[in-house]
Amino acid sequence: MGSVRKASAWLGLVEDNDERYYDDEYAEGPQTGTGQAWVTDPRVQTASEAAEETGRRIATVTPDSFRDARAIGELFRDGVPVIVNLTTMDPTDAKRVVDFAAGLIFGLRGSIERVATRVFLLTPADTQVVTEAAGRPTDGFFNQS
Template sequence: MGSVRKASAWLGLVEDNDERYYADEYAEYSEGAETADAWVTDPRVRVASESAQAESRRIATVSPTCFRDARNIGELFREGVPVIVNLTSLESGDAKRVVDFAAGLTFGLRGSIERVATRVFLLSPAHTQVVTGEPQGRPQDGFYNQS
């Protein structure tokens, strides 16, 4: 198996059918066993059903062109899908209306709204945890104790 094929198989882009690389201890899994714990390496990790995993993995990106497109944002968010709203193509008046709509939507469904960039917002449902790249113990007033 070539290195490109190995990388593609590791990424899940192609099926890994090369049986030479499986040791005898893994033979029970290479025969197509359909157990949920077959590929789990950490005993603390539990695999949910595929439909639940697919639901939790969905994130929608919406770039409305007018205020009428706010309905699509609301329908996705009501389904529990996190929505990234890109308002760069809207005029400022319509963008403010969409942000007001999104703020009311997140308040009513107990979610959260967060500004990601200029005129780009993330709407997160109540069951979704947003993790930032900021370290927890970093001082907020300076860089390495500098003011």
């Protein structure tokens, strides 16, 4: 194959009939199966691999629409506590996500707690949330009386 023909084939102007450059073992396209790493949605933030190994992870999800509820469900189903920030959502879609979260916690025996306005914490059944009153001693360090 001449150099002009090679350049034309490289630019895609003509078909390249020279098969010697192709590797038969190379698989094109995305791989499927267990060898493929799970790609996380950029709006979902999880802890590092070390925290994952010890089982101490919390995910933060800021959905844009109801379609992002699947990421919340998958994380919660895997036993990861999820903080859902609904402040950027339309109120009707936010209500749908809260209804979805309520179904999740009912089905998987978890709990839901309001952290702030339109921010919720979903915790699996094996996770205990320590409230302010239970975690603070009565005569602690900051007692000004």
